[in-house]
Amino acid sequence: MTGMTAAAARWLLCGALICLALTVGVVALGWLPAAKPDSELVLVARDMTFFRDGQFDTPNPPLQFTAGTRVRLVLRNEDPGMTHNFAIPAWSVATRDLDHGDKAQIEFVVPGGPSHPAYECTPHARLMHGPIEIR
Numbered sequence: 001m002t003g004m005t006a007a008a009a010r011w012l013l014c015g016a017l018i019c020l021a022l023t024v025g026v027v028a029l030g031w032l033p034a035a036k037p038d039s040e041l042v043l044v045a046r047d048m049t050f051f052r053d054g055q056f057d058t059p060n061p062p063l064q065f066t067a068g069t070r071v072r073l074v075l076r077n078e079d080p081g082m083t084h085n086f087a088i089p090a091w092s093v094a095t096r097d098l099d100h101g102d103k104a105q106i107e108f109v110v111p112g113g114p115s116h117p118a119y120e121c122t123p124h125a126r127l128m129h130g131p132i133e134i135r
């Protein structure tokens with residue numbers, strides 16, 4: 001019976017070592033899930049204008065963010081023949097350029113402190129821009 005116990009102990013040790021190796025590997029390779037966003041905002045680009053998804057009566061709407069929260073922003077380009085992006089230059093935040101029918105998402109943490117940044121579409125900043133309010 002002592003033989004069985006020793007074998008069981010070896011299996012336990014082996015299991016513990018494999019567990020440790022997997023944990024170290026996961027941490028080292030960055031496989032742990034990224035921080036979840038606190039909120040998600042979906043914007044649509046249409047007719048050279050930004051809209052909140054489903055709120056097409058409010059062009060280039062003011063966007064409200066809470067300081068210190070992580071925001072996921074999704075942009076869909078529904079403007080045939082036009083290339084758009086979404087950028088907050090003051091925070092060095094920007095999606096890639098999107099062709100018609102394309103979609104991109106970015107995540108960022110809203111900086112604290114008083115500021116009144118603006119958002120824009122980089123190629124069409126004169127038409128496509130709006131204010132940001134930080135709560």
Ligand SMILES: [Cu+2]
Binds near residue numbers: 084085121123124
């Ligand atoms: Cu644009």
